[in-house]
Amino acid sequence: MTHRTSIGRLILAALSGLALSACTAQHSEIPKSICGTQVHQNLTEPLLRGTGKVSEWHTAGWGERETNWCIVRVGKEESLRMKFAWHSDTMDPMKSASSNKNVTGLQDPIQMQLADNAALGDDGAIATTRCRTKPNNHFTLALKLNHRVGVPHLRRDIEKFMRAYMPATMKAVGCTHP
Incomplete structure (x- = not known):
């Protein structure tokens, strides 16, 4: 092996190490609750992309x-x-999941068994259920990831998250199934 080849391999190894650390850099701390509902941090982490502090903004x-x-x-x-x-x-999550819906449209949606009715896509989910509430008697939760092109599909991670998050949110908002 020549001196030039070994230097080239060292540079390649160093650059690979830098690229790997840049890809695995994570956020400072995974919150114990997301949007007012406690959920295990291991379920939340795969859905959060980027680096830095995790923060929330809520509607007025x-x-x-x-x-x-x-x-x-x-x-x-x-x-x-x-x-x-x-x-x-009632509402049909599959209709709201249609790709021509810009707010809740999902990539490749399929029906999912969760709550009364749910749709699961590569980039989000929509679940709805009947609730005993004051004037309204249905609750719907829609999750939409905002990832750039090239981010791997996260259907399995979204499904795990929603299976824990939907019932916990129903409990948090006082939604009891009739």
């Missing part, structure tokens, strides 16, 4: 309106958004 009147939004950022980048909606009639 959080928890007091029929529709509420929560946006989770990592550093300055939006990582995911959630829509919490109370309504008086």
